[in-house]
Structures are given as structure tokens and as C-alpha cells.
Amino acid sequence: MPRTAATESFKFNHTMIRIKDPKLSLPFYMDTLGMDLVSEQNMGDFTLYFLAYSHDGIASLPAEQKAKARFNREGILELTHNHGTESDPNFQGYASGNAEPGRGFGHIAITVSNIEEACARFESLGVPFKKRLTDGKMRHIAFILDPDGYWVEVVPQALSL
């Protein structure tokens, strides 16, 4: 149980990052990383995409139940697309959070049962790497880059630190 009664119900529901172009980001998060699109909300000037691994079957629920389930679990990724950035020649892109100016946010992390297989598949799909398993001192983890340049850490589930 969470450590205080007042926060007993609390869940770490989602993390939001902005994306330049859903035509690039949705295939990355859905096809390359295997998440399901749980909800898509057009808010006028922007669209919100809520993605999640459907280990609890959320992706197969009828729409109404899916909407209810979306705020009652953890591990949701929210992508915000401000309309027009994808075709604006003056759009500078989003900060990854890992360099100045704009250092703060670091990364999201995906854990996988077989990291060698996962990384070999990313290579075969042409995914850019920030750090391959063979780079640097930490040979058990990798970092790939999403279409906006956000870092995605890849970690074996069997890691025990």
C-alpha cells in the first residue's frame, strides 16, 4: 500500500511529452515499441494521444470502458501534437531535456525480457541509437532515440541492482 492513507488511491498515471509529427511518432511508439493507442482526443489546436502496453487488456475494451480504465492504471504515455509543427519550416523542434538550454527531463524507459533481441530488432528497423549495448561502461542497457530526439532507455527486466 502507498505509505500514507491520504494518498492510498494515488497512481502514477502518465507522462506527457510534446511531439512534432504524429505520422512519425505513432509508428515509433506503436510499431517499434509495441504500445497500443488507447485514446485520441482532438482538442482543436492540438491532439492528445494516449498510449499504453495493453497487459491488462485495456486496448481490447469497448470505447466507454477504455476511457474509464485510462485514468485508473499506471504506465500511460501521453503525446501532445500542437497542430502545424509537422509542416512549419520555422519550427525548431523540441528539447530532449538532456542538453542546455532545457536540461531537466531525462528519458522514458522500456524494460524488455531479452535486450539483445530487442536491440537487434531496433537495429534492423533502422532506429537511431544514443548508446548501443556495446558503447561505454554500462553494457546491460541501451538508449534509442524517438522521432523528436527524446531518449528512450532500454533495460532488461532481469536486471537486479
Place this chain on the structure above:
Amino acid sequence: MPRTAATESFKFNHTMIRIKDPKLSLPFYMDTLGMDLVSEQNMGDFTLYFLAYSHDGIASLPAEQKAKARFNREGILELTHNHGTESDPNFQGYASGNAEPGRGFGHIAITVSNIEEACARFESLGVPFKKRLTDGKMRHIAFILDPDGYWVEVVPQALSL
């Protein structure tokens, strides 16, 4: 099940943000938001704090099992403290991701069973708000600020959109 066999095991394990001072951030995430400290790793120049809601009992596990469980679930928050920032008068602070320069990352979100009670408690604890329930058009959600100025959205679990 996740939508492709190659990604069947994948989990959205954690989100990492940098913090200036663990003496401020740990009480915020643990006491105010009710997360448990699952793991603390001193890496020399920096320390990593892994926090989570212990709905699965992870916080009560023996250390070795806790370490194993940490990469096999979702909803973990990783805080990175680069040693010295807390007392460096020249440290400029971290970017929230919501303003230039450094726009990209948006927020993390906590869902709660009773948002009025949760927000009243945050008020009583002196937590700064970015957006109260009564501000703006979206009267069902709030945003509070963590000690580094990162936005934390507070959303009712019963929300159905």
C-alpha cells in the same frame, strides 16, 4: 496483449527527471504524493532515486526481491540528483519543459480517487499550484508544481473522456 509479438514483454517502466535537491524532492514525492522509495543508488557523481506507488507491495519486499521487481513493472519515477547542485549558487535550475528555451517534456500525472480532497490537502500542505480546479475552463483537473518546478497534473480516476 501488446500489439506485436516482438514487443510482447515490453513495459513502460519509468520516467526520469533531474532534481536539484533530494532533501526537497524526496519529501514532496514521498510525503506529499505518497510514493515509496524503492531503490537509492549512489553512482559517485550522482545518485538515482527510484520511487513508486506500492500497490503491488514492492516497497515491502526484501531488498533482493525489490531490486528484481523494480524493472518488471510500470509506473516508476526515477529522480537523478547530480551532487552539488543543491548548494551551487551558480546552478540555474532545471527546465520544466513547458517554456522556451527547453520546451518538450510536459508533465507527469497522478490520478486520485477524490480530487477535491486531494487538492484541499495539497493546499493545506502549502504545495504551489500551477492551475487550481477553479482556474480556467478545465474544472476537473489541477496542476501542482514539484520543488524543481516540474508540472504534476492531478486527475480524477473517475474521469471518462
